[in-house]
Amino acid sequence: MSVEITIQPITAAAFAPYGDLIDCAGDPDAIINLGKCGRYNDRAQMAFDGARAGLSLFNAEIRTLPYEFNLLERHPLGSQAFVPMSNDGFLVIVAPDQNDKPGTPVAFETKPGQAINFHKGTWHGVLTPLSGTGHFAVVDRIGDGNNLQEFSLPTPHIVVRG
Amino acid sequence: MSVEITIQPITAAAFAPYGDLIDCAGDPDAIINLGKCGRYNDRAQMAFDGARAGLSLFNAEIRTLPYEFNLLERHPLGSQAFVPMSNDGFLVIVAPDQNDKPGTPVAFETKPGQAINFHKGTWHGVLTPLSGTGHFAVVDRIGDGNNLQEFSLPTPHIVVRG
Numbered sequence: 365m366s367v368e369i370t371i372q373p374i375t376a377a378a379f380a381p382y383g384d385l386i387d388c389a390g391d392p393d394a395i396i397n398l399g400k401c402g403r404y405n406d407r408a409q410m411a412f413d414g415a416r417a418g419l420s421l422f423n424a425e426i427r428t429l430p431y432e433f434n435l436l437e438r439h440p441l442g443s444q445a446f447v448p449m450s451n452d453g454f455l456v457i458v459a460p461d462q463n464d465k466p467g468t469p470v471a472f473e474t475k476p477g478q479a480i481n482f483h484k485g486t487w488h489g490v491l492t493p494l495s496g497t498g499h500f501a502v503v504d505r506i507g508d509g510n511n512l513q514e515f516s517l518p519t520p521h522i523v524v525r526g
Numbered sequence: 527m528s529v530e531i532t533i534q535p536i537t538a539a540a541f542a543p544y545g546d547l548i549d550c551a552g553d554p555d556a557i558i559n560l561g562k563c564g565r566y567n568d569r570a571q572m573a574f575d576g577a578r579a580g581l582s583l584f585n586a587e588i589r590t591l592p593y594e595f596n597l598l599e600r601h602p603l604g605s606q607a608f609v610p611m612s613n614d615g616f617l618v619i620v621a622p623d624q625n626d627k628p629g630t631p632v633a634f635e636t637k638p639g640q641a642i643n644f645h646k647g648t649w650h651g652v653l654t655p656l657s658g659t660g661h662f663a664v665v666d667r668i669g670d671g672n673n674l675q676e677f678s679l680p681t682p683h684i685v686v687r688g
Contacts, residue, residue, distance in 0.1 A: 388585045388661055397652035398597065401586040406668050408581040417579035419570040419607050419643065419665055423550045424563040435560065445581050447663040449639060451612040477611060477661050481581065490559035499550055499639050501609040503581055503665055506568050 366432070366520040374456065374472035374480075382458040382488070383443070384408045384481040385474070408481035408503075413441040415507020422446075424491040424498045430524045431455065431492060434517040436466045438487045442505030445481035452476055452496030455523065457489030466515055471523045487515070528594070528682040536618065536634035536642075544620040544650070545605070546570045546643040547636070570643035570665075575603040577669020584608075586653040586660045592686045593617065593654060596679040598628045600649045604667030607643035614638050614658030617685065619651030628677055633685045649677070 372378060376385040384407060392402030410417065436459055448454055453474040459466035466487035473494070474480060481503075482488050491500060505511055534540060538547040546569060554564030572579065598621055610616055615636040621628035628649040635656070636642060643665075644650050653662060667673055 386581065386583060386663075388583050392585065396584075397586065401584050401653055403664075404583040404585070406580040406582055410579060410581060412579070417572060417574075417665070418568040419548065419572060419609075419641075420568055421548060421550050421566040421641070422558075422563050423554065423566070424559065447581075447609050448611060449609060449613065449641070451659050451661075477659060479581075479583070479611070479663055491563055497613050497639060499613075501548075501641055501663060502565075503579070 366522050369469055369471045369521055369523050370526040371471045371473045371523060374474050379472060381460065382486045383483045386479040386481060387477055408445050409483055410443045410481065411484040412505040415505050417503060418506030420502045422491055422500045422502050424493055424500065426498050427492045427494055430522045432520050432522045433489055434520050435514060436487045436489055436517065437512060437514045438485055439511045440485050440513060441509055441511040443481055443484050444502060444504040445479065446491065447479040447501040448496060449499040449501060450496035452493065455492040455494055456480055459487040461487060469521055528684050531631055531633045531683055531685050532688040533633045533635045533685060536636050541634060543622065544648045545645045548641040548643060549639055570607050571645055572605045573646040574667040577667050579665060580668030582664045584653055584662045584664050586655055586662065588660050589654045589656060592684045594682050594684045595651055596682050597676060598649045598651060598679065599674060599676045600647055601673045602647050602675060603671055603673040605643055605646050607641065607665040608653065609641040609663040610658060611661040611663060612658035614655065617654040617656055618642055621649040623649060631683055
């Protein structure tokens with residue numbers, strides 16, 4: 365017995381309840397560096413409650429579809445941004461909160477050149493690249509306090525393409 | 527009349543006077559995500575004086591060698607981290623400070639999978655990818671105040687490979 369989830373195309377609007385979709389779509393906010401660089405400014409709603417921002421790297425195993433999972437987690441004290449360091453999309457699993465437990469999970473896949481930022485407290489799956497190097501830069505909260513809550517779904521969920 | 531600069535291989539030690547070299551070399555600080563991800567934790571000395579951290583994207587033109595420049599800049603109020611979003615190295619030009627002006631410039635080239643963070647106040651060249659998509663995530667200071675100083679070298683400098 366398992367639950368199948370079909371990947372949805374990610375858009376800023378569809379992802380907005382969970383976080384920020386960050387890319388170079390549209391016009392930049394500023395042109396800098398003598399005209400040779402566009403700046404898409406300040407695109408993530410970041411939070412680092414009572415602590416500070418840190419920059420870390422994650423080296424994650426490449427996954428394949430269909431992808432089975434039952435672990436979700438959230439960070440109650442801060443946001444968490446994921447920037448792929450290769451030109452690849454990646455699988456993003458999130459869930460709305462329902463009384464301090466995750467509701468029905470939703471799966472998105474980013475496009476190459478896109479990063480995402482989970483808002484503070486958003487339930488999400490672990491980092492799941494589907495191609496590329498598996499190297500990501502992560503901007504999240506560095507400090508004391510319990511900033512990790514995990515939840516195991518009672519039924520395995522399986523992510524597939526539509 | 528111009529000054530030629532030969533690119534040096536980048537190492538954490540050689541880059542230390544200017545900033546942090548950030549990569550997945552060596553053992554991770556933690557294994558997370560049920561054993562499927564290594565975390566290289568908190569690898570940048572970030573500063574956001576009197577303001578906050580922001581995450582922006584830069585879309586920079588790809589440059590070719592030999593690369594001629596005379597503009598250097600620095601950010602007196604904060605650090606600035608550059609994360610390439612394709613698996614490519616990029617050219618990094620820095621200079622020591624000498625009485626509030628840049629001293630002799632130094633050129634490094636990162637390897638694929640490496641990011642860098644300029645320490646607060648480090649003189650550096652503009653963003654100069656040599657290959658890849660030219661998309662970078664940038665973590666720097668978002669806030670009021672004059673956080674940009676520019677300096678035009680009186681003589682053009684030309685960066686070449688050794």
